[in-house]
Amino acid sequence: MISNRSFYTVIGLCIVTYLVGMVMIPLMDIDASQYASISREMMENRSYLQVFDLGMDYIDKPPMLFWLSSLSMRVFGVHDWAYRIPSFLFALLAVYATYRLALLFYRREIAQLSAMVLASCQALFLITHDVRCDTMLLGWVALSLWQMAAWYQTNKWKHFCIAFIAIACGMMTKGPIALMVPAFAFVPHFVLRREWKQLFRWEYIAGLAIIAVMLLPMSIGLYQQFDLHPGKIASGVKIDSGLRFYYWTQSFGRYTGENTYNELNYFTFLLENMLWSFLPWIVFFLLGLVFAVRELVLKKFKLNAGEEWFSAGGFIITYCILARSQAQLPHYIFVVFPLAAIITAKFLFRLFFTGELAAWKKPLSVFHTVVFALLWLVCIFLMAWPFKVPVFVPVLAALCLVAFFVILFSKNIVLPKILPLAFFTVIGVNVFLGTGFYPNVLKYQLGNDAAAFMKQRSIEKERVKIYGIYEGRALHFYAQHIFPKVYSREELGPADMVITLKDSLPSLRTSFPTLKVLHEGGNFGVTSLSLPFLDPAKRDAEVPKYVLLEL
Incomplete structure (x- = not known):
């Protein structure tokens, strides 16, 4: 098995x-x-x-x-x-x-x-x-x-x-x-x-x-x-x-x-986000849940000793309670993913290791093969287009797509084909995202970029203040220092250094005509990716800029 x-x-x-x-x-x-x-x-x-x-x-x-x-x-x-x-x-x-x-x-x-x-x-x-x-x-x-x-x-x-x-x-x-x-x-x-x-x-x-x-x-x-x-x-x-x-x-x-707090409070919000967060198993899970409910109805809502309903029941009730909240975020449902995993595993076992659901095997296998191949194509695209990465990275991603089809047509795979294809895809794609995509995206986040510059130039952190910009918490963590905020130019002096929006330069120059720009970087909310940001030709216009100034 x-x-x-x-x-x-x-x-x-x-x-x-x-x-x-x-x-x-x-x-x-x-x-x-x-x-x-x-x-x-x-x-x-x-x-x-x-x-x-x-x-x-x-x-x-x-x-x-x-x-x-x-x-x-x-x-x-x-x-x-x-x-x-x-x-x-x-x-x-x-x-x-x-x-x-x-x-x-x-x-x-x-x-x-x-x-x-x-x-x-x-x-x-x-x-x-x-x-x-x-x-x-x-x-x-x-x-x-x-x-x-x-x-x-x-x-x-x-x-x-x-x-x-x-x-x-x-x-x-x-x-x-x-x-x-x-x-x-x-x-x-x-x-x-x-x-x-x-x-x-x-x-x-x-x-x-x-x-x-x-x-x-x-x-x-x-x-x-x-x-x-x-x-x-x-x-x-x-x-x-x-x-x-x-x-x-x-x-x-x-x-x-x-x-x-009131945001994203409609009933299907968590389920919609499971479409990505429970990949590559979401379809198997949903079918497994439907089959579990159907079988309970056929048994007239009575289980025998040794049978369980904590997995399906626990997931359904928790989902309904969370989905009624006036404030929801995608990760709220993660708490019952262990129960979702058991529901999914039961369905996968019946689908691939017994003959109970033979009619479902081929259509589900074909559907998921297409989805996994598309995920590899998206991965190749993300390695090749948005950022400058070594040429071997997109080539390696393309070779993984070739390996995907080798696994698909191999006669020597012990497990049902869709399982190794799923594991290979989700693990492989996440390795590429973790090495070639997310690190490049986060170069446009103010906090880690500014902290790295201050460390490299040995900037006196005690002189640095925040003015007219939301800096996030990555700056304070990576710099290992809590930077004070000021809310007017009158609170600044010529001995200070300031992190602020690039758009604030003209007004600051009226008070500090000899100020010097030490560093300029991106101030993009990286958790809100957009197609214009991914497009190298449009990214510069999409990313707000911050500057580190010596007044």
């Missing part, structure tokens, strides 16, 4: 691709660079219970990511890859926990497929370099699901304790969603199996006590920073109680209207 050699090769290649992105791709503004900057500031100030962003109170996210990333940077130094190490390890934990969770209910091949699907979906390649709280949350939630399922099967207290510790740590990573997902997964599972007693076990009280104890350090920090000083402004919001904001407003306030 699936040899250990094939399994470990795929997982190993995915890990190598994660590492390529971690080392080669600079941090992107806004979120990843902000969290890295906060982590560096926490490490430098040794303020672990109270969180600050450029010296200002911060409350938007719980502190677990900052705690672990600051610890990593204390050990390895202030580097973007050091910031990413803890989240990378939690991504690996998510893959392993998904394998072990699937193995509790299914044969080894389905467990292997579950791990390979999760490890090779586009989201994992993205969030191991564009690190946000969701990478770490993914690991905690997958661990809690695995350990809860193991506890239900064995009644061993070690599984119970690990599960609730993982839930608490997930809550300290991104809030109550870490508690909600296991509930959304196992409640319908037990209802459909008519195991009512599992819903009312006294041990849950002990589990809640574990969570309460684990949350104490964070809760104390919130109380000290905000509840003792009501009325503070954090991220533009007045905070009267840090505890209420964290435990209620930030999560449930998205449904009650107390959280005023």
Whole structure:
């Protein structure tokens, strides 16, 4: 079926691709660079219970990511890859926990497929370099699901304790969603199996006590920073109680209207973004989910002992809850990708390793072969056209397309053809993106470009101020310095250096006629790529410019 050699090769290649992105791709503004900057500031100030962003109170996210990333940077130094190490390890934990969770209910091949699907979906390649709280949350939630399922099967207290510790740590990573997902997964599972007693076990009280104890350090920090000083402004919001904001407003306030942030709040938003984030498995997943629901209906909504519904039920309920939020972002749904991977693996096993779905095999194989070939053509285009890269890079990408067709027509492939084609495509394309595309795009980001110039020229960072420009957080992280902002020319003096928009030069020259332009660079929001930006002939007009001035 699936040899250990094939399994470990795929997982190993995915890990190598994660590492390529971690080392080669600079941090992107806004979120990843902000969290890295906060982590560096926490490490430098040794303020672990109270969180600050450029010296200002911060409350938007719980502190677990900052705690672990600051610890990593204390050990390895202030580097973007050091910031990413803890989240990378939690991504690996998510893959392993998904394998072990699937193995509790299914044969080894389905467990292997579950791990390979999760490890090779586009989201994992993205969030191991564009690190946000969701990478770490993914690991905690997958661990809690695995350990809860193991506890239900064995009644061993070690599984119970690990599960609730993982839930608490997930809550300290991104809030109550870490508690909600296991509930959304196992409640319908037990209802459909008519195991009512599992819903009312006294041990849950002990589990809640574990969570309460684990949350104490964070809760104390919130109380000290905000509840003792009501009325503070954090991220533009007045905070009267840090505890209420964290435990209620930030999560449930998205449904009650107390959280005023409102963006991208239509029901299909998350599903539309899964079309890219769960590549190359999204079609298999959607069909697997439809088949799972259909079979449940045929069974009259009753499962036998040994059957599970936590994967499909957990995904569906979590999706519906998240999709009702008044504020959504594409990565919010990543938390249930372990469940999506199990649903997908079950469908792939039935499609390729049994004769149950024979009629679906050829059309799905043909469709995905065309899609994967198109992805390779897009990759070749991205290597050859937008940026100046060594000529061997697009040639190598073209050779990979040739290798794709060699695999397609080979008689010696042990696995069903579409699986090695999928792994080869998603891994190969991400290697090229991580080495030849993203690093070139990020040359047009102000923060890392300006920090690199200041380091190269040994600029006195204490002289540098920010004026009339949004600089992002990458600048403060890579320069390892918090640059003050000024809001009028009267706050500047002839001894200062200034980072500002190039358009501000004429007005500044009226006050400082002898100013000198030390450096000019791009100030492009790299997470909002556009075709004009990719076009070398139009890029210069598309990219706003910043300058570093000596007044």
